[in-house]
Amino acid sequence: MSLKNVSSYSIIILLVAVACGKSDQRAMQGPPPVNVAVHQVTTSDAAYYDEYPAIVKALNEVELRPQVSGYITGIHFKEGDKVQKGQALYSIDQQQTEATYKQALANLSVQEANLEKAKKDVERYRELDRQDAIAKQQVDYAEATFAAAQQQVEAAKATVRAVQTNVRYSTIVAPFNGTIGISLVKLGASVSPGQTVLNTISSDDPVAVDITVDQQEIYRFTQLLASNKPSKNDSTFRLAFRDQLYPQPGKISVIDRAVDPQTGTIKMRLEFPNPQHTLRAGMSGTLQVVSKTQRSVVIPYKAVNEQLGEFFVYMVDSAKATQRKVVLGKQVGRNIIIKDGLKEGETIITEGIQNLREGSAINVAKPAAAPVAANK
Known part of the structure; x- marks a missing residue:
């Protein structure tokens, strides 16, 4: 082998050795720090709405049935009309x-x-x-x-x-003011006393809204019943249909006499004014009941990380990220109430958590301002 070839091999071996040394150095240093934004935990008052499945019902509703037999000889209303108490509806032969x-x-x-x-x-x-x-x-x-x-x-x-x-x-009259439905019999139909259903009348202003709540909430709703003083600006009870809110506030009408022993729940009825007759019996929606907390820990929801059904946040610990388990409360807009796991004054990571692991090195940006609790 010539001297020239020996020199070439020496240079190649030297370059490989230098490259391996740099790789080992990078491996010893670990991954680069993750850039994160942090937030200082504070406490504040928060207001949100608890939600309950609700059914709209008429406060008064009755099926019209004849008390004599015969043939229908007259129908004196238009289906869907508002009728007055004592108004003639059907005539029987x-x-x-x-x-x-x-x-x-x-x-x-x-x-x-x-x-x-x-x-x-x-x-x-x-x-x-x-x-x-x-x-x-x-x-x-x-x-x-x-x-x-x-x-x-x-x-x-x-x-x-x-x-x-x-x-x-022989003349069927309206028992109260309300709305009459679609007639179930036509002229000339034969009817029997107490058996044939002619029609149904229901009152439409105000209307009832029925919900079922857990027995543990009886005391809360009893207090709300005692302080029932609804006004146009009252938002204690709201009725929602998907993303639309009914404009009129409601009030508690009655709490049922007893708890269902099989389900541990109790029925409650609220009243909502219905001057435009937009609420119809049988409609299903969501009743929203305002709930307020005092001096609660509220953090941005984006700071929460879920793992196997448990919830964690990343804390800052000497330029490293460390996980802490938390217990979530109610979501309030873009924020979340923390029932347990955090204290006022602690610092959590709000951005960059998708790149973090336990013990990850971090570069901390300037802390974000504390969130303001907002109604949902």
């Missing part, structure tokens, strides 16, 4: 009822005539009895006939009243 009524009146007239005859007879027999001109037994018979005639008249009057009731029942 009255021919048979009217015939029965006339027969009852005729029978009453007969019984009243019999009573008048019996009355005259007993008066005449009494006068003869005072003169001792008639047998006592005949007077007794006359008295009995008169008493029986009186009873017959009362029975005939009761029959007339019963038939009159059936005549009134």
